[in-house]
Amino acid sequence: MRPSTAFLNETDFSQNAREAPTSSPTYDISAPDTAARPPEYEQDSADPDDTTTDNAFSVQTAAIDSIDGLRRLIADAEVEIVQLGRGRLDGSLTKATFPQLAFSRTDFSLPLRTSGILGTTNLTICMLLDSQGRSTSWARELRSGDVFVAAPGDNLDAVWGERSAMAGISISPQDIASMFAGEPVLSDVDYWTRNHHYACEPHLRATLATRVLEIAAWLERHTGLSTAAVDFWQRCLIEAFTSIFVRSTPRQMGETIPSALRLVRQVEEYLQLHVNRAVHISEICAMLQTSRRTLHRAFQDVLGIGPIAFLRHHRLCSVHSRLRQGDPSNTHVTDVATEFGFLEHGRFAHHYAALFGEYPSQTLYKAGMPLQRAS
Numbered sequence: 114m115r116p117s118t119a120f121l122n123e124t125d126f127s128q129n130a131r132e133a134p135t136s137s138p139t140y141d142i143s144a145p146d147t148a149a150r151p152p153e154y155e156q157d158s159a160d161p162d163d164t165t166t167d168n169a170f171s172v173q174t175a176a177i178d179s180i181d182g183l184r185r186l187i188a189d190a191e192v193e194i195v196q197l198g199r200g201r202l203d204g205s206l207t208k209a210t211f212p213q214l215a216f217s218r219t220d221f222s223l224p225l226r227t228s229g230i231l232g233t234t235n236l237t238i239c240m241l242l243d244s245q246g247r248s249t250s251w252a253r254e255l256r257s258g259d260v261f262v263a264a265p266g267d268n269l270d271a272v273w274g275e276r277s278a279m280a281g282i283s284i285s286p287q288d289i290a291s292m293f294a295g296e297p298v299l300s301d302v303d304y305w306t307r308n309h310h311y312a313c314e315p316h317l318r319a320t321l322a323t324r325v326l327e328i329a330a331w332l333e334r335h336t337g338l339s340t341a342a343v344d345f346w347q348r349c350l351i352e353a354f355t356s357i358f359v360r361s362t363p364r365q366m367g368e369t370i371p372s373a374l375r376l377v378r379q380v381e382e383y384l385q386l387h388v389n390r391a392v393h394i395s396e397i398c399a400m401l402q403t404s405r406r407t408l409h410r411a412f413q414d415v416l417g418i419g420p421i422a423f424l425r426h427h428r429l430c431s432v433h434s435r436l437r438q439g440d441p442s443n444t445h446v447t448d449v450a451t452e453f454g455f456l457e458h459g460r461f462a463h464h465y466a467a468l469f470g471e472y473p474s475q476t477l478y479k480a481g482m483p484l485q486r487a488s
Contacts, residue, residue, distance in 0.1 A: 177204040198223035214284040246274020258313030294399035341390035348393035373411035391454035
């Protein structure tokens with residue numbers, strides 16, 4: 114069932130965050146023991162390695178010019194909206210539909226009260242991006258970066274302050290639980306059938322809100338994404354909305370730690386099988402049936418860097434290879450960078466130059482130069 118697009122899942126968050134300490138990893142977004150080779154990754158109907166355009170992905174943006182206009186835009190949700198502030202309501206609403214989730218971002222000028230059911234089969238994860246007034250969910254105060262989960266069929270009670278901006282994803286409990294395979298709490302479907310409220314750590318508020326806004330702005334400009342890119346970006350959205358869940362989940366006592374070297378080799382082998390696309394950490398953890406904490410410790414022990422940095426380097430190498438093989442007349446750096454999960458191209462160029470000693474445009478230019486014979 115396609116997720117509802119009602120008002121309300123490495124861009125990646127990892128590019129804006131430092132590698133976390135082993136005890137509390139951020140997560141981002143991959144061996145030769147044949148006896149320990151990971152099982153085949155179980156795919157749904159879509160092939161994540163497919164490079165053709167995904168027609169299931171769409172983006173729409175509409176202006177909000179009144180309370181009635183907003184109500185019409187979210188008519189697929191059983192939500193009552195009451196305008197609390199005086200004046201004419203204005204703002205905008207962007208909806209993006211992915212194969213497994215729906216994403217929306219909205220901003221409005223006046224305080225609003227919302228109550229009702231956002232979805233009967235899907236849960237909704239909402240994040241407050243900004244507000245100039247007091248905002249609450251179930252009477253609990255919301256600040257920028259705070260997140261709450263409205264369970265399927267449960268009533269939402271929220272108040273949004275003046276000049277508020279918010280975003281959310283709608284997804285089934287089964288689908289989001291599958292994204293967290295290996296996590297002892299978040300992989301439990303029952304966890305996603307209950308309401309939750311998470312306060313963002315103060316030092317992450319601006320980072321998380323900015324990341325969601327960057328993804329939303331980027332989605333409005335790009336619609337012709339491949340199936341592989343769509344799968345990666347919906348995982349990035351889920352990560353942006355749920356990163357504080359992982360940080361808040363208590364460590365599982367007695368957790369079994371597999372061989373660090375074997376785990377790293379399994380990740381590397383998986384990446385070689387999917388070298389032509391970006392691979393997200395949630396896909397890696399689901400394939401290995403391991404937690405992000407375990408993966409982080411393994412990479413620190415074996416390579417001295419976390420999986421976020423390693424996967425970013427791997428994707429940069431893939432971009433380098435693609436540019437070296439490209440034709441400057443029809444290959445665009447921004448398209449290749451986006452295909453491999455780099456949203457902010459200024460930051461991408463910085464990482465690229467730091468790793469290869471040249472900018473991506475220089476690599477592409479060299480690809481178009483004829484081979485020079487040795488004198």
